[in-house]
Amino acid sequence: MTEQDFTTSYKPTWCPGCGNFGILIAMKKALVELNLKPENVLIFYGIGCSGNGVNFLKTYAWHSLHGRAVPSAVGAKLANKDLTVIVMAGDGDGYGEGLNHFIQAIRGNTNITYVVHDNQRYSLTTGQAAPTTSKGTPTKSTPNGLIEEPLNPMALALSAGCTFVSRGFSGKADHLKDLFKAAISHQGFSLVDVFQPCVTFNNVNTFPWYLDRLYNLDEDKTYRHDNFEAAYKQSLIWGKKIPYGIFYQKPRDTYEDNLPQLKGLALARRQLTARNINKLLKEFS
């Protein structure tokens, strides 16, 4: 496989300089290096600028409803556990309307990867404040500054029991590629929250803003990924310095492991005989 095998004939419609380009490039490279085939990968997209990626990355894909990409992906994974299932959605989609699904999927630990394009805005709808927007920020929907405190996805995921919690930056596509590879290879629910500058509607969290602040946890050889307390401490750091990389990884049984009906062949690969269809129809008639 090459990156070309994951490239559609559609040219990305994102604004020039948008952080979504780095995520797209990193994901293509990760899929190639993991030796995955387009027909064995199913990506669920949310609604938003990030969701337009459905047209640019050549795998099986599903353009979900706003906030509903995660439960759709969980359903697909249960139906065909052989597929590599990924979700790519905005922070508004995942931490706003879809927040409950995020927490429930973490609890179940279904083996899917959740990539959040975190640009701190509802960008497709032209720049309203999102759950991760910093307090006090003036936006189109908060002309006098945002009143609420921002949601902290890292701390939330950790406290809900997420087995793989990480943060990437679309300005560091090579590192992001490695993060995607680790997240996809993880057995269980993996979160990759990606700082994705929106160059049109967010003039605060820009590429230089991040470059001034980010430090890479993966370069710290003393950092232990299975240390919950250390990860939680890192998750609270925000300001002059901001960590990125893998915060936490500790495997536990997946939802699929504990569902006896999923033992053996994937549901989608089993033969449906006329006999058991009739029995089912009778049951619901």
Ligand SMILES: Cc1ncc(C[n+]2csc(CCOP(=O)(O)OP(=O)(O)O)c2C)c(N)n1
């Ligand atoms: C159920 C529902 N609610 C609201 C909308 C309107 N809507 C479309 S895109 C969007 C914002 C998307 O923001 P985000 O998820 O952060 O993605 P981004 O555009 O920033 O990538 C909203 C609110 C919708 N399409 N459907």
Ligand code: SF4
């Ligand atoms: S509005 Fe922002 S997030 Fe959307 S394509 Fe343009 S730069 Fe990217």
